[in-house]
Amino acid sequence: MTAPGQIQITTVNGRLFEDTIDGYFPLMVSLSQMMERNGFSSAFVLMSHAPMAVFPNLPDDAPVPLNIRAGQAGLIDEVTLWLHQSGGTLEVFGNGSWRWLEDDGSDKGGQLDPMVRLAEPAFLWGIGLPADPAVQGSGMVSVHLAPEKGQGLTDVQTQLGWSALRIWGPIPSAAGIAATDTPVHLTFGRSVSKTARPELRPGQYVLSRSEPGT
Known part of the structure; x- marks a missing residue:
């Protein structure tokens, strides 16, 4: 128990790590692959200077077309992401800054879609919590x-x-x-x-x- 006047401190079974996630896939898919590859149940990561792109009407499971005729490019300046695997689904909690190279006039509500595609592999680092308690x-x-x-x-x-x-x-x-x-x-x-x-x-x-x- 925490004594009166003290702040509650909880031990965390975490480790520092760094990794590179795949580009061209939706961001959430690449993050899920990273979590599985490292054996994490949760992770807190920083990603920066990551080019991204949105392709209208392209299904999430479709590859990036060889001939790109429509789309919007941008850059993730930096984001911190708290990732948690729950029942086979990746939950994403994050904040940060990014910009679109050409503003299409649409209101994105100050939110970045976790299914946005990275335009190339991206480096990230942070703290991972192993799924295996051993x-x-x-x-x-x-x-x-x-x-x-x-x-x-x-x-x-x-x-x-x-x-x-x-x-x-x-x-x-x-x-x-x-x-x-x-x-x-x-x-x-x-x-x-x-x-x-x-x-x-x-x-x-x-x-x-x-x-x-x-």
Whole structure:
């Protein structure tokens, strides 16, 4: 149990990883393949500088045509994605920024369709949670931070007894991929010490110890 005045800290069986996902397939399909390939039940990843494209009336399971006569190209500047396998279905929660090279005038509602196609393979990295509980992670923890309520990183570091750590978050909580003006890379894998702290938004974060010898 958490003592009064302390922040609840949960151990996470996660490990750092990096991978390259296939292009030309719908993004959700490539992410599902990545999850299966690595044996993850959940993952929190960052993807950036990824060209993408939308082809009108092209079925999700159809290959990209050799002769492209219609479509719209764009670029994912950066997105963070919380991925979770549930009953054979991949759930995607994300936010970030992207742009279309030619605005077709349609209102996309500040959302990126998870079935958008990558125009080429894309690199991503982050934290994966193995589906097999026998696979050991690297001793990470999850914590909800609410700086405006006095529940910040200083309190967590004191509680953990860690002088330095790395932080990932906040973990997106709404389904889909939403646009945000806040650069998501600033607190993704960021090194933190008692003298160097990033500005944090309220939310759920994953922390790992980064002191020498750990």
